[in-house]
Amino acid sequence: MSSDKPTISNDALSGLFGPALDYLVDAGQRSVLFLDVMRQRGIQYREHLAETAPHVLSYDVELLVDGRTLPRPVNYALVRVTPPRGVEIDEKRRPFVVVDPRAGHGPGIGGFKADSEIGVAMKAGHPCYFIGFLPEPVPGQTIGDIARAEAAFLEKVIDLHPEADGKPCVIGNCQAGWAVMMLASLRPNLFGPIIVAGSPLSYWAGVRGKNPMRYSGGLLGGSWLTALTSDLGAGKFDGAWLVQNFENMNPSNTLWSKQYNVYSNVDTEAPRYLEFEKWWGGHVNLNAEEIQFIVDELFVGNNLAAGRIKTSDGAVVDLRNISSPIVVFCSKGDNITPPQQALGWILDLYKDVDEIRSYGQTIVYTVHETVGHLGIFVSGGVAKKQYSEFSSNIDLIDVLPPGLYEATFEAKAADTTNPDLATGQWIMRCEQRTLDDLRAIGGNSPEDERRFATAARVSEINLAAYRNLIQPWIKAFATPPMAEWMRRLHPLRMQYEAFGGDNPTTKVIAEAADNARVHRKPVAADNPFLAFQEAMSKNIVGALDHWRDAQEALSETLFLTVYGSPALQAAVGIDPQSAPSAKPEMTADYRKRLDARIAELKSQIDSGGLRECLIRALLHVGMSRGMVDERSVEALRRLRMTDTGPRLTLAQFKTLVREQFFMLLLDPEASLAAIPRLLPQDTEVRRQGLEAIRDVLSASADVSGEAASRLRRVTELFGVTEEGRSEATKTPFDPQAKAS
Template structure:
């Protein structure tokens, strides 16, 4: 309990602390204005925490653009392994400048360097080249990646390319055209299905309908001399969360000004660095993607070539979060439903897609969160080679605390263990709580947008371009509220000397209040009330927007005049059925072909289909055993009656071929195993190898388990014996010795 004296004393302490915090916060805001001006005068360079050197400048290319390729120089003490797969990081060009991929030591670039990867960064300048198009940017990025490939002939494969947010869909589009360029593709918070989401959680989708479509973006660019100001996009992001924009981030600084100053200024340097695009770029983005949703539909053309996401041959890793209200999981994943229709279609095409969902991190946290970098990004990069060796199909990546006593635990370093769980397209459909019912609405919005753009281009655009220009664009740029916000308090302000002096005095006499001070607790309570009130206002605004757009564009509004076009579900389902028929035909043709290695892959895949999960450490063991097996194949004699396997054929190739057989002809695949494994010794060793990779020793040792019964019935081997052999193989130190004792690897049978 507090007496009157305590309350008065507490009030005195609180007011001293509150006044000092106010002065320090005001001084931090002054410094923010200075940082904004300094960054502007420096040319807004990429805000990377790592030394780097320029390798290629897109402005020097035949079709110039404002992009460039940087090589990241490792910090002192970091050793780069030239035999490791190079990493290329591309940041979003969505209003802000580049740098979030290497914003701090614990970042995508930081964890890649610590893992020994050569790292490259594709950056961009604040102003586009005159007449620059998205196609020019794509050409430049392709040349940059080709240069990275040229520099690393010893790497185990092509570079792994990380696309953050907007850069993610750009990477996917490039991979659909140049599938020969990339190793595993990592898309972080990247939208590919722009109509997907929930009305309650993702109301930003409706803003295009409220504004009548894409014409306003074209109008803004035309008024400014073919320049679209990225500050408009940043303003849209800020409007999503009124509480954070108008109160929370400033109160957090005020409440923790002794420790938050540097972090706040670092973030504001990036957040306030607004970049511009050409009119063609923003119009193509808004019309083709955010309003038209044409990328997933295969309706975007590049040099007369229609972009088809089915052509992406590299394994894909998609990282999304339920806390992301800019790119929710549905926008990151629903394109798989529309493009493929079935997980079996992925298998037939030899495509591997891995996704990972975080329960709560926000959009920016995906890229700049230190904890996310140390956990999710680090585990993705540590698992690249295992992801590249996964069989085709759809998987969800899970990260759990590492159990040092688990089987094969020594094969995973660090604090985490990774597993891959098999998923179906129906699992992705289940992520849509409203079953995508509102997407028909966006089809009507897209048609209205197209009509409005036609009218704007015919009647208004010539006059707007004649009225506007570069000079007016500069005036509009500097008058934007976000820039004025930064300029309002800086050393240019007449009161800046007093603010600086008062803050220095407060810092020298700093008297922080105790956390249990009742007046401080009242302050915190008031802050929560303000934040919650702004949240309620934002929710009410969003609900009103959704209702208004539904009324205007729904079946009783413009939807009656412009009915929704047929969605992609029917066509994707038809494609999936055709793929399944063709896949089964191909599987039956190959079901009796192969030898020892094919049989091991087949058993492994059948076990994976049964168990639904495979551990990273099992995949690592499988790669070790496959390498040893390959070395024996190179050194050993051919078995009579067999022919050599295809030149360069490796474990991943075997997995892809056998996945087709096991997926589309599962019963026939198992029935043909005795043909591929003619001797008991072959059968025991094959089952033991697959069991070791799947870590299924316990199931094989249990005579009542379905796996043990199936093995005994099909191959007439003793499950207990093969369980012991699998256990022996599960010791990494003994793996090479064990494989050396196995029968000579049988080559794939000749096909008549």
């Protein structure tokens, strides 16, 4: 007897439940493996903290100077980085010194990977040094003590390389950037080129609708909370709170994406995640005096660019005193240090590019389009491109004429002119810019500046009230054991500690993870339940991002409303018509020295010989292009000049370039008219010099337009006709020759 009821075949059942079963098995295994990654993270955290000098450098190092042995001891140290096998170091090349940020986490981010600031500098042949720190500060150490220690470290590096072709190139990452800039303003003689990466220097700067961290000080009532936290820490500030501030900026990543990425890719993502978490979880402490200085003078007071910071011996920190080239690397994708905060100090200090030049300063900046704050330091792509080019062309940057430039990078292509003159896969150019180019990035209105000035004044009032009324009671209550107990219970530490112990639960996780690896069955990429998982994750991220955006909009509205109140501004003494960020004026003493230097340069226009004429002519023609290309500088380095005098050192060549550049600025016609009188009488020498000029100018592009017109003028001044030009008179390339 047949039945009319429909039946479901085994294949149909498999089609319905097979993908679900596969997904459940995979999800269960991934869950166990994810918990095991958390267990490994906890164990790694404890082992890292147990180290005497924890860091995440991927290189061996040799201790040179322990800051605890200095007259004013600090918890900083200078180490020499040992190059890995196969990397050749030229001890006569300019050394690189990487200073890591003490912003709550431990040292090592500049040498975190093989492709890092340290890695690319060593590949370019430079000796490398690293300035790091220990987790606990020396009792009583201050920011001034750290500056003295870092000066001693640089003196040591300079002593180790007496034949180097320049003073050390110093890289200051994030919070280390402002520390490096402050020291360079006080001890400019210790520095070669300075690279500040992701470093805030103008703390109020930003644009509305973005950069909400700059509102934090005002919304919390100022720095009294910093003092309270330090007092509860028995004189120490827990760096975990600084890391927590970073975490709060991106809740979708903190609360979901970072962990979900490990869970969803647990078979491949664990090593990278654990490597990063080793650094991110290495929380360190600061002395109360250190963090109070940072918050009061920098983040709330914005006193660095304004020249309102004084050292303990009365010296004024004036960034205009820096004599070395300054390279500023920032990114539009950085919500911690946006381009306005990295570059705004230039607008705070100078009226125009001529004023930058009057201080003899060379400032080069580059703005990445997308990379985030941490990506500036840990992205391999950034290291291979920007840092590799900076390292390979650091001498180019050092000899640039004073002014403002933007570093741009062009990938080599099949039709690239003279690709052999550029190292690596990119060609770096330094293109002249004006202050209007920086203003186009965006910034505060005068009304917003007054709002921040009001917040700074309120901070001073609240801090004074706290110190007079509450601080004595807190200090009496907060003992060192209680402070240590509070540090251990910090939420960031607890998430590491929860899985870090050796207990029955973690043993079960480890055994289950071993079993999951043996029987691992990853789900197919086209499984519909996996697609549903990804969709759910995107919805969670979207919801958290929406919450963040709403919170940031509310924060901005509150700040602008509260501190824009005319009544509050009047109450704290802010003039509604004032300009809180007025540019510091040039001192009478500097003006006197500048006038004397101008007179001296004008008197030397008719002095010199072939070298001076060649550099003067090259600058005259090259200035019309508005940029300097690394290929032109390499061509200049390779050419043997016809001058029979001794070779110039890089420092001497830099001085020569600057002097000729300023002469052309001060009196271009007189400077050019002097060339025929300064040139040797030998026609062949003149012809060879002119060929050298043409070779350098054509190294990056054909000479055309205004540059061609200027070159014709130079040809006339050299007294060499076009008919007299021949291949036989060209000076041959010599890869070993120095620019001289």
